[in-house]
Amino acid sequence: MRGALFLICAAALTAGCTEPSESVRIVGSSTVYPFSRTVAERTAAKFHQRSPIVEMTGTGGGIQQFCRGAGEIDIANASRPIKDSEIALCQANGVEAIGFRIGYDGIVVAAAPSNPVKALTRAHIYRALAKDLPRQGGFEPNPNRLWSDVDPALPAVEIEVHGPPPTSGTRDAFVELALEPGARAIPELAALEESDPAQFKARAGALREDGRWIDEGENDNAIIQLIRSSPTPIGVFGYSYFDQNRGVVAGVAIDGERASIDTIADGRYPLARSLYFYVDARRARPALANYVLEFMSEAALGPAGYLTEKGVVPLPAADLDAERKKALAFHERASALQVEPRP
């Protein structure tokens, strides 16, 4: 096959047919994608190398490709930690995954400034969005139509929430950070978690299908466009999108905390999650190590770093230091494995 490829190369009459494996290849989460491509671009400019190729495949799909170890994938971006089943897949295929924690991303519940819903608790969110709610020992379909049905203190506005689909890492995190704690606030469900954790997870993750929760595809901009001009709908999306659209949409306080760099970093804002990327150590080489090092650098993740500007909430200093040490170790390993090519 190689031979055929080179023939085609020659036929294309082009100079410098490069080995395709030269550029760093990155797949994975659409949440990490905007940050990843920024680092890719900066790495290329700083180290005078080809820019890494970043694909947006979603966390699950990206890790699958990465762990199968076939497609020359160097890095999988993830908006959740790698699962045990995925680690097993990686090991079965000989992929040595080294994980790096980048920082935090908040999940923002937001609405148009004209929307009277300004503050919610996670219990409110669960009661408004759950498919079934417990009643008299059993479960019945969620009867709440207005936010004031959930809690009389809330305004009498129709419940209409637009958010990410089940394939999205943002949805997984929303279920885990908002809905499960919200479900725990209901005694019957808390008891269910004691007796049957799997059943609890299924109940907590099941959102209503009567048009009050609406799956919006993996496009956070579409959600913002939907909610910005009407006082009823509420949107659920990533913090970086919120950051870029301040003034157009207003954040809803969750458990009394508004999403901001400060409240996410010190853990007060409840809907925050860590972002990660996983590197295949077998593929260590200077171009890849440069990218990893650049990602963890002060220029990227420092207080005035370019990723911080793009909406990543940096880790606490000690944790960031630990990640940086890992990046440096990886860089040394890459330089030891391979002699730097002459420029």
Added chain:
Amino acid sequence: MSRKSQRRRRFAERAFRAVATGALVFAAGMFLLLCAGIAALGAEAFLRHEARLEIALDAAVLGVSAQASAAELGTADFRAAVRRAVAEAAAPAADTVSEIELNALISPGAEFALADALSRNSGLLGRSITIDAPLSDAADRYLKESPDARGYARLSAAQQDVIAALKAKGRLSRAFNADFFASGDSSYPELAGVAAGFVGSMFSVGVAILIALPLGVATAVFLEEFAPKNALVDFLEININNLAAVPSIIFGLLGLVVFIIALGMPRSAPIVGGLVLALMTLPTIIIVTRSSLQALPSSLKEGALALGASKLDAVLNPLLPAAAPGIATGVIIGVARALGETAPLILIGMVAFVATPPLNPLEPSSALPVLVYLWAESPETAFAEKTAGAIILLLVLLIVLNGLAAAIRRRANVYRR
């Protein structure tokens, strides 16, 4: 016929005309609406604001030694140098602005330009150079939006003062955004360009034509002139027609499994994209070629055969040249469809961030419609105008291709009369 039936038939005709005209007006209206919205926004993608800055490449500001090596220059803090130049240019308005706020006004493009200039000529260290630095997306949007409709005004009051000071001193200019055509994708909207997508699309479509045209025409000629009429050939025909209606993502899946996994071809490469698009356009070309061959007068073929030509001679000389305009129209329409496809490219990895335009069909690349998709999803609001700009470029290409098809058809009609 009674009067009544005549009246009824006249009424039916009037109603039919009204419905048809209504449909036309609706389609044209929708098209105009799309064009107007996109043209207004997209026009802004072709212009951007730049600030003329005199930047001192002072070793102390850059945080490197006076005799810095190339490796050391890689770590230089160009941002500080740019920041300083802005502060000087906008003094005294810049005195009250924080470093972070100043950083957010000028595009990182300025830093890239400085790094590039120094890597090519290290003698510049210690001197100062004047560049037209692009403004950041936020500052650019601020200047582009009218003062009473600034929904996206994300500049602080202090930042607005700096911009006003730069404007008062004549440092700001509105320039043609050459990067939009010459650069690859970027995470910074003001630097993002269509080059990598455009070149990738051209390579893919080129490969697709090279493969689909000869294969498609040969298949059509065989089916039309040589193949025996039996059940097997009928079955083939039905399947070719079915293939033309298969959703394009299925072809992407086929490309992933056959070309990338089984044959080990490179991911994200336009050659694989071209192969997939070739499979997609093949049925269209076969069907169109066959119908243009059928449309020829039978005297053409019979005359050639009567003069002693073999079947192949007849096909090569009078038939194919006479059918060529019809074939060309079909090919162009097929190619135009292939040019606008994103779905099959997702699975073969061409929906990707590619900053460097590919030099050959084996290098990773994206495609023009892919840029529209990626930019529309980006959090930065300034990507909206880039999306519209890329759509305009795509529409222009499609209009040119379809115009070409129409011109060829018209010429062919002249010949036939």
